[in-house]
Amino acid sequence: xxxxxxxxxxxxxxxxxxxxxxxxxxxxxxxxxxxxxxxxxxxxxxxxxxxxxxxxxxxxxxxxxxxxxxxxxxxxxxxxxxxxxxxxxxxxxxxxxxxxxxxxxxxxxxxxxxxxxxxxxxxxxxxxxxxxxxxxxxxxxxxxxxxxxxxxxxxxxxxxxxxxxxxxxxxxxxxxxxxxxxxxxxxxxxxxxxxxxxxxxxxxxxxxxxxxxxxxxxxxxxxxxxxxxxxxxxxxxxxxxxxxxxxxxxxxxxxxxxxxxxxxxxxxxxxxxxxxxxxxxxxxxxxxxxxxxxxxx
Numbered sequence: 050x051x052x053x054x055x056x057x058x059x060x061x062x063x064x065x066x067x068x069x070x071x072x073x074x075x076x077x078x079x080x081x082x083x084x085x086x087x088x089x090x091x092x093x094x095x096x097x098x099x100x101x102x103x104x105x106x107x108x109x110x111x112x113x114x115x116x117x118x119x120x121x122x123x124x125x126x127x128x129x130x131x132x133x134x135x136x137x138x139x140x141x142x143x144x145x146x147x148x149x150x151x152x153x154x155x156x157x158x159x160x161x162x163x164x165x166x167x168x169x170x171x172x173x174x175x176x177x178x179x180x181x182x183x184x185x186x187x188x189x190x191x192x193x194x195x196x197x198x199x200x201x202x203x204x205x206x207x208x209x210x211x212x213x214x215x216x217x218x219x220x221x222x223x224x225x226x227x228x229x230x231x232x233x234x235x236x237x238x239x240x241x242x243x244x245x246x247x248x249x250x251x252x253x254x255x256x257x258x259x260x261x262x263x264x265x266x267x268x269x270x271x272x273x274x275x276x277x278x279x280x281x282x283x284x285x286x287x288x289x290x291x292x293x294x295x296x297x298x299x300x301x302x303x304x305x306x307x308x309x310x311x312x313x314x315x316x317x318x319x320x321x322x323x324x325x326x327x328x329x330x331x332x333x334x335x336x337x338x339x340x341x342x343x344x345x346x
Contacts (some may be wrong), residue, residue: 058272101318102315105313105318106125109311112293127313130313132317132320135299137317140294143295147216150211154264155224155269159220159269160266162228162229163231164232164254167233178229179309181222185222207288212283216280219276220272220277224269227265227269228265228266231264232265235258239261270332271332274325275325280297297321
């Protein structure tokens with residue numbers, strides 16, 4: 050009996066041990082390949098920023114010669130020249146005000162509209178959603194002339210209010226759909242419990258739903274904040290006073306063909322991205338939470 054039963058036991062042990070080692074090796078190889086691709090993608094994204102930082106610390110002769118990537122003698126005075134000569138303080142202040150007001154307005158309107166589309170039943174709900182999608186399909190340059198004529202009729206040209214209104218209306222459609230998708234994914238149990246306690250729709254929205262929507266609000270704020278910060282064309286046409294220009298318009302002061310100052314332009318560009326980087330780092334935690342919550346749901 051021992052001679053008959055012994056071989057099957059050995060075969061069973063070998064068949065059990067073999068599949069345990071192979072998947073582990075495959076998983077490790079897949080991870081190495083994935084991390085390698087991520088590192089390459091990260092270096093590809095960081096290379097222009099590193100080149101900009103290096104060029105901002107070089108002299109014009111060294112920058113145009115392209116002899117080395119790293120500056121031989123860092124020219125920190127380039128940043129002082131960019132700040133003083135380009136009046137970047139005024140432009141940065143304008144951009145912070147414009148971007149902050151635009152993002153606040155977009156968050157208020159898109160969160161209310163997204164909640165109404167996700168939870169309320171009213172006539173024309175589907176038509177309203179279709180209109181939002183149709184507006185997103187229209188290219189921004191196609192609406193530029195109509196927006197400019199509207200601002201002229203309202204007397205809001207060369208006026209920060211008109212510029213902020215354009216930024217808000219441009220960001221509402223996409224932000225509304227993002228917030229609607231986020232509200233739809235939320236369970237109704239908390240809303241029903243708050244309704245049983247006597248809370249109205251606005252109270253439920255402000256005290257129950259909106260605190261849960263922080264990841265979605267952070268994602269909208271980052272997307273629309275970057276768009277508002279980098280806006281250039283409307284500001285160029287709308288404003289006649291340089292004191293009202295945003296930072297993107299201020300960077301053009303260093304692009305004169307008569308006096309090329311590429312190193313100063315790179316220093317000014319580096320200064321201009323600092324507020325955006327700080328804002329993104331502050332909101333990154335909420336964005337990651339939003340992506341994880343959406344994936345789990």
